Amino acid sequence: MLRVFLAVLRRELLLVWRERVDVLVTLAFFVIVTGLFPFGVGAGAGQLRAIAPGVLWVAALLSVLLSLHRLFERDFAEGTLEQLLLSPEPAVLWVLAKMVAFWLAAGLPVVVAAPVLALAFDLDPAGLPVLAAALALGTPSLALVGALGAALTLGLRGGGMLLALIVLPLFVPVLIFGAGAVEAEISGVGARAHLLLLGGILAAALALAPPACVAALRMVND
Amino acid sequence: MLECCDLACVRGDRLLFQRLSLRLGPGESLRVAGPNGAGKTSLLRLVAGLARAEAGEVRWQGASIRQQAEDFRGALLYLGHAAAVSAQLTALENLRFACAVAGLAVDQDACVAALARVGLGGALDLPLAALSQGQRRRAGLARLFLAASRTLWVLDEPFTALDAEAVRLLAAQLAKHCAAGGMVMFATHQDVDVDLGHACRVLDLGDFVGERGRAC
Numbered sequence: 001m002l003r004v005f006l007a008v009l010r011r012e013l014l015l016v017w018r019e020r021v022d023v024l025v026t027l028a029f030f031v032i033v034t035g036l037f038p039f040g041v042g043a044g045a046g047q048l049r050a051i052a053p054g055v056l057w058v059a060a061l062l063s064v065l066l067s068l069h070r071l072f073e074r075d076f077a078e079g080t081l082e083q084l085l086l087s088p089e090p091a092v093l094w095v096l097a098k099m100v101a102f103w104l105a106a107g108l109p110v111v112v113a114a115p116v117l118a119l120a121f122d123l124d125p126a127g128l129p130v131l132a133a134a135l136a137l138g139t140p141s142l143a144l145v146g147a148l149g150a151a152l153t154l155g156l157r158g159g160g161m162l163l164a165l166i167v168l169p170l171f172v173p174v175l176i177f178g179a180g181a182v183e184a185e186i187s188g189v190g191a192r193a194h195l196l197l198l199g200g201i202l203a204a205a206l207a208l209a210p211p212a213c214v215a216a217l218r219m220v221n222d
Numbered sequence: 223m224l225e226c227c228d229l230a231c232v233r234g235d236r237l238l239f240q241r242l243s244l245r246l247g248p249g250e251s252l253r254v255a256g257p258n259g260a261g262k263t264s265l266l267r268l269v270a271g272l273a274r275a276e277a278g279e280v281r282w283q284g285a286s287i288r289q290q291a292e293d294f295r296g297a298l299l300y301l302g303h304a305a306a307v308s309a310q311l312t313a314l315e316n317l318r319f320a321c322a323v324a325g326l327a328v329d330q331d332a333c334v335a336a337l338a339r340v341g342l343g344g345a346l347d348l349p350l351a352a353l354s355q356g357q358r359r360r361a362g363l364a365r366l367f368l369a370a371s372r373t374l375w376v377l378d379e380p381f382t383a384l385d386a387e388a389v390r391l392l393a394a395q396l397a398k399h400c401a402a403g404g405m406v407m408f409a410t411h412q413d414v415d416v417d418l419g420h421a422c423r424v425l426d427l428g429d430f431v432g433e434r435g436r437a438c
Contacts, residue, residue, distance in 0.1 A: 007322030011311070018310045018349070079304030082272060088296040088325045222273050 004089040005097045012101030022067065027109045030063040034117050045122050052121035053131065053182035060110045060135060061171050064142045067106045068167070069160045071098065071150040072217065085221055091214040099147050099210065107139035127182045130191045134181040137198040138174045144202075144209035145170050151216035174201060223247050224269070224374060224405060228278035231264045238264055239427055240277070248373075251396065251406040251418055256427030262409035263303055265427065266378050269407065270300040282374075296325065299372040303379060305362030309351040313342050313361040316350065320365050328368050336367040340391065359383045366395055375399060377408040393418055 016023065037055045038048060075081040084094050114135050115128045123131070149167035153159035181194035223245070230240035238261030246252055254262045267273040269280055271287045271294060280287050287294040307316040317333045337343060340360040342353075350358050363380065375396070381389050396406050397418045406418075 003322055004325070007319055011308075011315070011319045014315065015308065015310055074308075077304070078308060079302040079306035080308065082300065082302045083306045083320060083323055085272065086270060086295050086298065086300050087323045088292055089323075094323070 001089060001093060004087060005093040008084075008094040008097035009101055012098055013104065016101065016105040022070075023105055023109060026063050026067050026106055027113060029066055030059050030110050030113060031117065033059040033062055048121045049123060052118055052123045053127070053179040055121070056114050056118060056131065057135075057138075057175050057179045060114065060139060061142060061168070061175060063110055064106050064139060064146060065164055065167060067102070068146045068150045069153075069163055071102055071147055072154050073150075076154055076220075081217065082221065085218060091217075092210045095147070095210045095213045095217070099143055099213075102147065103140050103143040107143055111135040111139060123182070124186045127186045130185040130195070131182045133195060134178045134191070134198060137195060137202055138178040141174050141198070141202045141205045142171055144205040148209050148213050148216060151213045151220065154217070154220045174198065177201070223283060224407070225281040225284075226269065226278065227281065229265070229268060229275050229280070230277040231261055231268060231273075232276045233261070233264060242278070244425060246374075246405045246407060248403045248405060249400050249420075251400050251408075251420070251422045253422050253424045254407065254409040254427065255424055256411070258411060260427035262411065262427060263378055266300075266376050266407065266409055267302075270298060270376050271295070272300075297373045298376065299324065299366070299369045299374070300376045301362065301366075301378060301380060305359050307350055307358055307362045309358070310349055312347055312349055313337050313353075313364070314346050316361055317364050317368075320362075321368060324365070324369070324372075326365075326368055326371065332368060333364075336364045337361070339367050340364045341388070356383045356385060356388065360388060363388075363392060366392070366399075370399065370402065370404075373404050375404065375406045375408075377406070379410060380408055381410055 034055055037051065041047060041051065072081060075084070085091065087094065111132060115132050118128055118131055146167050149163050149170070152166065153163045156162060177194045177197045181191040181198070184194055185191040225246075226242060226244045228240075229242040231238040231242075242265070244252065254265060256262055264273065268275050271280070271291065282290065282294045282297065306320065307313075311319070314330075314333055314337060317337060318330070321328050321333065334343075334346065337346060340363060342357060342360055342364070345353060345357065350361055353361070359382065366375070369375070380392060384392065396408070397420070400406055400418065400420060
């Protein structure tokens with residue numbers, strides 16, 4: 001059973017490696033979107049410090065969203081998705097493998113880059129570990145929920161726009177607790193409650209998103 | 223034994239076929255013919271369980287394929303219109319992945335041998351993007367040489383983009399599968415001259431349009 005999970009994970013990571021420029025593009029997008037805010041709202045140190053967690057989180061959401069549409073699109077066009085759906089192994093396994101690979105390619109670079117960018121915003125160093133932890137707990141939820149949106153809009157004309165409309169409202173709870181965690185830590189309240197909530201959201205998404213995603217993919221292929 | 227009972231298929235607002243019944247036993251092969259848009263692909267997708275029929279059902283060994291989806295998928299090998307290979311991966315990587323997904327227990331050597339059989343022995347390390355359309359198609363078809371354990375083969379346009387030699391090779395493999403007690407159902411829109419070594423039944427979807435129904 002684990003074999004199909006590992007085979008899909010291996011293939012996805014191999015494809016990411018063969019097209020590693022895409023990862024850099026996602027990362028560059030993250031950096032540029034973050035860099036736009038000081039131009040728009042002014043570069044006062046106090047102001048930047050205040051908006052940093054929110055800005056980084058919104059940029060993280062958008063960069064995950066940017067690569068979401070690619071998740072199933074190519075497999076759908078190539079016919080690989082049909083083969084996966086006809087596998088005698090449980091479909092939840094390979095869907096989960098795709099989600100894990102997607103997070104490693106689109107989520108993990110953001111988690112790593114965010115603390116560095118936060119320094120540019122002069123964020124209190126005490127908040128940096130919490131920022132990274134919150135992103136590490138929150139971005140997998142974004143990938144899981146986003147994959148469901150990608151499955152639902154697969155094969156539709158203008159699916160990318162619809163995908164954003166479906167998925168962005170669902171990202172709001174993660175955004176609230178993710179950005180809130182950093183602010184809570186800096187203000188001295190402690191980020192424990194926020195991080196636990198993010199973990200709870202991740203657990204729920206991990207349990208619910210893969211089966212829902214399989215159902216959506218079967219429906220799209222019908 | 224594969225049975226289709228009174229199948230009807232609707233795509234968009236159009237009725238493609240209805241009251242289609244067929245029966246395929248061990249050692250038999252069936253060619254699905256018909257002009258473009260007659261519903262060949264739709265029929266094969268219904269049989270594979272990828273799509274739902276408007277009416278009727280598909281049965282495998284006497285029971286509906288919906289009730290025993292995992293058993294049925296364990297006996298089925300389906301190759302769709304697209305070759306189901308990734309252009310960024312090499313032929314070997316594609317084949318190993320396809321076998322792992324299909325649950326076929328084969329090792330690296332068996333995969334290399336199968337690729338050599340389809341004439342890709344010299345191009346194992348190249349990504350498929352560097353190969354021709356016909357070679358990509360061959361890379362997809364290589365899994366047929368490892369899938370003897372799958373009883374039912376459902377192939378959509380397997381002869382597309384292949385040269386004469388590859389057509390012969392594929393036909394021989396289909397004949398071998400039937401001779402070993404397997405079943406093959408495949409679609410072609412052109413009258414390819416394939417010799418399967420035995421009488422291959424033909425189902426012409428042109429006959430099922432409109433009100434008429436007929437059993438094959």
